[in-house]
Ligand SMILES: Nc1ncnc2c1ncn2[C@@H]1O[C@H](COP(=O)(O)OP(=O)(O)OP(=O)(O)O)[C@@H](O)[C@H]1O
């Protein structure tokens with residue numbers, strides 16, 4: 422299952438009047454069916470806001486978002502979301518977390534015994550795919566952060582959503598766990614065929630995972646540049662050292678630096694250093 | 704840190720902040736905490752020049768409890784007081800649970816009711832006695848009403864707070880899975896809040912007991928609180944002690960039962976360091 426996403430002139434303003442924050446201004450983007458798109462950009466540039474708007478969790482101040490040509494109005498089962506943390510249900514075992522959507526009316530209309538069996542099979546398959554078989558009956562609090570995110574991904578995939586939205590899902594994981602998760606999520610993308618929109622602040626992660634990178638810039642939040650990733654569909658860790666990979670990484674990092682306003686911070690730092698030196702001289 | 708030092712593990716460092724200690728040490732310390740005041744009391748009551756009317760010893764109090772049970776109707780007093788407390792508290796809970804759930808889940812309900820509740824809860828329950836006598840009368844209902852007034856408003860606010868502690872990500876995850884509002888309340892908010900709600904019920908049960916004496920100020924002729932008040936009139940200090948101790952003991956028993964239920968009902972919280 423897969424779907425396209427059309428983002429047309431989408432803007433978001435938080436608050437009113439003088440204290441209004443323009444989190445996003447006039448964003449336009451078309452995401453193709455089964456595309457893997459990653460959003461990167463300096464902190465506060467509106468990545469999460471845009472992703473949450475696609476998920477229907479945040480209202481639009483202007484513009485429209487359509488999935489397969491149908492404008493969205495609020496969250497829907499066609500768009501699953503994986504959060505950075507704290508989204509698992511602590512009172513449910515891993516297996517019950519994965520099966521959570523089966524308790525909801527939205528997923529159990531007209532269900533036949535064949536459907537029920539198919540769902541049970543899918544839950545088992547996802548638990549196996551995510552390498553969770555040995556902890557299927559454990560509670561989330563007993564798992565490491567990496568394992569918890571596997572559960573969150575399995576839960577999101579349970580209902581075969583055509584679109585998977587992920588907001589820094591690996592942000593709290595260590596580098597090794599993260600590499601494993603990267604290959605896992607690419608595998609999921611290939612076999613499930615879902616369209617994936619993935620937010621990160623790690624440029625290397627964005628390139629390794631994405632087919633296309635959307636670079637966003639802050640103040641006001643906006644889409645700045647789109648990059649096609651010049652790597653084959655099949656990825657492996659060695660590619661991170663390929664010249665094309667490194668060149669793209671350099672270009673993106675440079676652009677983020679240009680748009681983030683970090684330069685003023687450096688000047689400030691230099692001034693502080695000069696002041697400190699002057700004080701020491703006295 | 705050396706391996707041997709770490710190996711001593713949980714029992715090793717009693718003064719490490721929030722570190723676990725082993726259960727045997729826990730119970731020993733709890734026992735010491737309960738026995739020490741008893742010893743101090745015993746010693747103080749044996750000091751020269753201390754009048755029994757001023758400070759009766761533990762033995763006097765035990766004797767009094769014994770005669771209360773054999774000559775008077777201790778069981779009836781305990782039963783009626785327990786009934787009043789539990790009834791007032793249960794009535795509070797029955798209304799506060801749904802109300803708190805709505806205040807905690809919907810900002811509009813919060814805006815409508817929370818400031819009002821905040822305002823009322825600062826009013827002293829004792830001051831309501833004349834009104835309660837006027838409105839409810841002087842029958843059993845009035846005692847239950849006082850306990851209700853003493854616990855309800857705090858309880859609503861605590862329950863609303865428990866409900867608000869559900870992480871937004873858990874609610875939003877359910878939304879993106881297509882959960883309806885009713886399903887989010889039933890399958891996310893309530894199950895998440897359950898342990899905290901049980902704790903709130905336990906704590907407010909304690910408060911309900913502290914209002915017992917106040918409640919039994921109202922035209923009562925039975926009950927532990929009433930017995931304490933009557934003993935005061937006849938300067939039976941040992942009976943005052945007996946009544947207070949019995950109330951404390953019942954409170955302790957109820958509190959421990961709540962804790963036991965908590966441990967049994969929420970196995971997923973076991974071993975979690977918070
Ligand atoms: N609920 C909100 N109320 C007010 N302002 C908000 C709200 N959510 C986000 N903002 C503001 O909107 C801007 C964009 O926020 P957003 O979280 O989308 O950025 P981001 O790119 O995801 O940043 P980060 O990399 O730090 O996660 C920020 O200035 C933020 O302070």
Ligand SMILES: [Mg+2]
Pocket residue numbers: 468469470
């Ligand atoms: Mg963000």
